[in-house]
Amino acid sequence: MAYEKVSKYRDMVYRCNTCRRCPRGPWDPNQPDKLKTPVKQCPSYEANYTLASASQGMILIIRDLLEGKLEATPELVDHMYECVLCRSCNAVCEGMDSIPLGGIQGADIFRELRADFVDMGIAPPKGLKKLCDNIAESHNRQGSGKDRNAWAEGLDIPDRGEIMIFAGCTGSYQDQAVLQSLVKILRAAGVEFGILKDEWCCGAIQYESGMDDAFAVTARHNVEALREAGAKRVVCVCADCFKALAFDYPKAVGELGFEVIHSSELVKELLDEGKLTLTRKPELGKVTYNDPCFLVRSGKRGDKKVIEEPRAVITAAVGEAPAEMEGFGKYTYCCGRSIMAAAAPSTYQTAGKGRVKDAAAIGADTIVTGCINCKSSLKGPAGKEGGGIRVMSLEELVAEAL
Ligand code: SF4
Ligand code: SF4
Numbered sequence: 285m286a287y288e289k290v291s292k293y294r295d296m297v298y299r300c301n302t303c304r305r306c307p308r309g310p311w312d313p314n315q316p317d318k319l320k321t322p323v324k325q326c327p328s329y330e331a332n333y334t335l336a337s338a339s340q341g342m343i344l345i346i347r348d349l350l351e352g353k354l355e356a357t358p359e360l361v362d363h364m365y366e367c368v369l370c371r372s373c374n375a376v377c378e379g380m381d382s383i384p385l386g387g388i389q390g391a392d393i394f395r396e397l398r399a400d401f402v403d404m405g406i407a408p409p410k411g412l413k414k415l416c417d418n419i420a421e422s423h424n425r426q427g428s429g430k431d432r433n434a435w436a437e438g439l440d441i442p443d444r445g446e447i448m449i450f451a452g453c454t455g456s457y458q459d460q461a462v463l464q465s466l467v468k469i470l471r472a473a474g475v476e477f478g479i480l481k482d483e484w485c486c487g488a489i490q491y492e493s494g495m496d497d498a499f500a501v502t503a504r505h506n507v508e509a510l511r512e513a514g515a516k517r518v519v520c521v522c523a524d525c526f527k528a529l530a531f532d533y534p535k536a537v538g539e540l541g542f543e544v545i546h547s548s549e550l551v552k553e554l555l556d557e558g559k560l561t562l563t564r565k566p567e568l569g570k571v572t573y574n575d576p577c578f579l580v581r582s583g584k585r586g587d588k589k590v591i592e593e594p595r596a597v598i599t600a601a602v603g604e605a606p607a608e609m610e611g612f613g614k615y616t617y618c619c620g621r622s623i624m625a626a627a628a629p630s631t632y633q634t635a636g637k638g639r640v641k642d643a644a645a646i647g648a649d650t651i652v653t654g655c656i657n658c659k660s661s662l663k664g665p666a667g668k669e670g671g672g673i674r675v676m677s678l679e680e681l682v683a684e685a686l
Contacts, residue, residue, distance in 0.1 A: 293396060296393065298347065306339040306372075307338035330634055331630045346397060361406050372581070372618060374390055375581050377389075401494060409626075414626070416498060419485045419498070434456075435463050444513040444514045448542075449467075451479060452656065459659065466679045474559060480510065484502055487499045489624075547654075565602060570650070573653070580616055601681050608646075609639075617639055621661065632661065635661075637665040641669050662675045
C-alpha cells in the first residue's frame with residue numbers, strides 16, 4: 285500500500301484545524317499582536333516565507349497525497365525534505381488547547397512520509413543520499429577513511445566502562461576540542477569512562493532521511509557494541525546523537541539496556557555531589573544559552589527534556605544565569621540543523637543567521653550551546669551577523685572554568 289507509514293498518522297493529519305500557529309509561535313496572551321507577526325518558530329517558514337513550507341501547509345499536501353489528488357513529483361519530494369524536522373511545530377501545537385486529543389506531531393508525520401518516499405524508490409534527495417551512502421560504506425557521514433578515535437590519541441581511554449562517551453561524527457572528525465574538553469572534565473571529577481573501539485555514526489541522518497532499514501543496521505551495531513562494553517550510561521555531546529540513541533534506537537531495536545544522557549546532566553550531577561569544582565570564572569562577557577531542538581523537544585509529551593541542567597552548569601561556570609534570547613526552552617528557535625543542510629541549504633543559512641541575530645539583540649558576547657552541531661551552525665554567522673560573538677560548547681565552557 286502506498287503511503288503505509290504516514291497513514292498511521294491519518295487521524296492526526298485530518299485533525300489539524302489550519303490555525304496557522306505552528307509557523308508563528310505559541311500564543312502569548314500578553315502579546316496578542318504577535319499573531320499578526322511572522323516570527324522564527326518554523327525555520328523552513330522563516331527561510332521560504334510560504335505556508336507550504338510550514339507544518340500546516342505540509343499537512344495539507346499530505347492530505348492531497350493520501351487522497352490521490354497530488355502526485356509525488358521530484359519537485360514535491362525535494363520540497364518535503366526542506367523541513368529540517370526541528371519539532372518546533374510539534375511543541376507549538378502541543379501547547380494549544382484548541383486541538384482535541386492532543387497536538388499534531390508534524391515532524392513525526394513528515395518523517396514517516398519520507399520513509400514512504402524511500403520505500404517508493406523516489407527518495408532521499410541527492411545530497412542526503414550521499415551522506416547515507418557514506419554512513420553505509422565508512423560508518424561516518426563525512427565518508428572519511430581516517431581512524432574515528434584519532435581525537436582520543438594519547439588520552440589513554442579504555443574501550444569499556446559503565447559510563448561510555450558516544451563521540452559522534454562531528455566530534456570525532458571535525459571539532460575534536462569538544463570531546464577532549466569532556467574528557468578533561470570527567471578526569472577532573474575522578475569519573476571512570478570508556479569509548480567504543482568501533483563506534484559508527486549514530487544514524488540520525490539515515491532516520492531523518494527515511495532510510496529505515498539502513499538505520500536499523502546502524503542502531504543494532506551501536507547498541508550491541510555499547511552493551512558488550514558494559515555501558516550503563518551513555519553520554520552524548522551532540523543533540524542529534526542524543527535523540528537518535530535515546531528515542532529512535534528503541535523503535536528500531538527495542539529496549540536498550542542502558543540510559544542515554546546529555547553531558548550537562550552528568551556535569552550537573554558531579555557539581556551537585558561536590559566532585560567537580562569550577563574555580564576559574566572565564567572572561568566571556570554576557571553569556572547566553574542556545575537550547576538545541578533535540579534536547580528540549582525530543583520524544584513525546586512527558587518525556588525527559590534537558591532544559592534546566594545546562595543552565596545550572598553555565599551558572600556554576602560563569603557565576604550568573606545565562607541571559608535568555610527570544611525563543612528559548614521548549615520554544616527555542618532552531619539554528620538550522622547543520623546535518624540537514626544538504627537538503628535544506630537556505631533554511632540552514634537563514635536560521636543560523638537569525639539565531640545569531642537573536643543573541644546580538646540582547647547584547648550577548650558569548651553563545652554557549654549544548655550541541656556540537658549547533659556550534660557548527662552558529663560559528664559562521666557569529667563572525668558576520670554577530671559582529672564576532674564567540675560560540676562555544678558547554679563542555680568547552682566547563683573545561684575553561686576548571
Ligand atoms: S499543525 Fe497545529 S498549530 Fe499547525 S496549523 Fe495545524 S492545528 Fe494549527
Ligand atoms: S519540523 Fe521545524 S522546520 Fe519542519 S515544519 Fe515543523 S517547525 Fe517547520
